[in-house]
Amino acid sequence: MMKKYVLICAAFCIFFPGYVFATEYQHKLAAKDMEVFWSIDNEQIHVKLTAKTTGWVAIGFDPEKAMQGANIIIGAVKDGKVKIEDDYGNRKRAHSKDERLGGENHVLNPAGEEADGVTTISFSLALDSKDKWDKPINPEGTSRIMIAYGSGRDSFKTRHKYRGVYDINYSTGETKKIK
Ligand code: HEM
Structure with a gap:
C-alpha cells in the first residue's frame, strides 16, 4: 500500500512539477517576468523570488518614498x-547593507x-527582527512591497531592468498593482 502511494506521488511530481512547486508556498504574486511566492506564520515569513534574469532579484518591504525606508532583501x-543581502533603502534611489548602517543581516535559510x-x-x-534597519511585518491588513530585478550583472550596485510596487495582504494573498 505504502509503495503504491510513493509511486503515485513520484509520478505526480514528474508530470506536474509546476504544480508541486507552486504549492510549496501559500500565496503567489505574478508580475512581469517575475514571481513572488510567500507563506506566513506567527513568527516568520518565507519568501521565494524568481525572475527572468541572470542578475539580482529583490523585494523591498514597506517602502516610504520610492526606495527609501524599505527593508530590502536582494540576492x-x-x-x-x-x-543574499539584508539591505535598507537609505535614500530615495539607493540602498545599503544593514551591516554598513550599524544593523545586522537577519536573512534566514538563504x-x-x-x-x-x-x-x-x-x-x-x-516578522519582527527588532533591527532598526528592518521593518516589522504585519500579517493582517494591507502592506506595501516593491519588487525588482537587475539586467544581468550580479553586482547589487547595478540598477533594475524591472521594478514594481504592489499592495498585498500577507495572510489572504490579495494583491493590487500600484505601479
Ligand atoms: C543600486 C541599485 C539601484 C539603483 C541604482 C536604483 C535606482 C533607482 C532610480 C534612479 C529610480 C528612479 C527612476 C525609476 O523609477 O526607475 C528608482 C526607482 C525605483 N526603484 Fe530602484 N534602484 C536600485 C535598486 C532597487 C531595488 C533593489 C529595488 C527593489 C527591491 C528597487 C525598487 C525601485 C522602485 C519600486 C522604484 C520606483 C519607486 C517609485 O516610483 O515609487 N530599486 N531606482
Missing part, C-alpha cells in the same frame, strides 16, 4: 553560489539557483 547566484536565464532565491525573515 543573486554567481557560479552556483547564492548571496538559498537559490540560476537555470535557463532564470534566477530564484528563497529566504525567511522574522
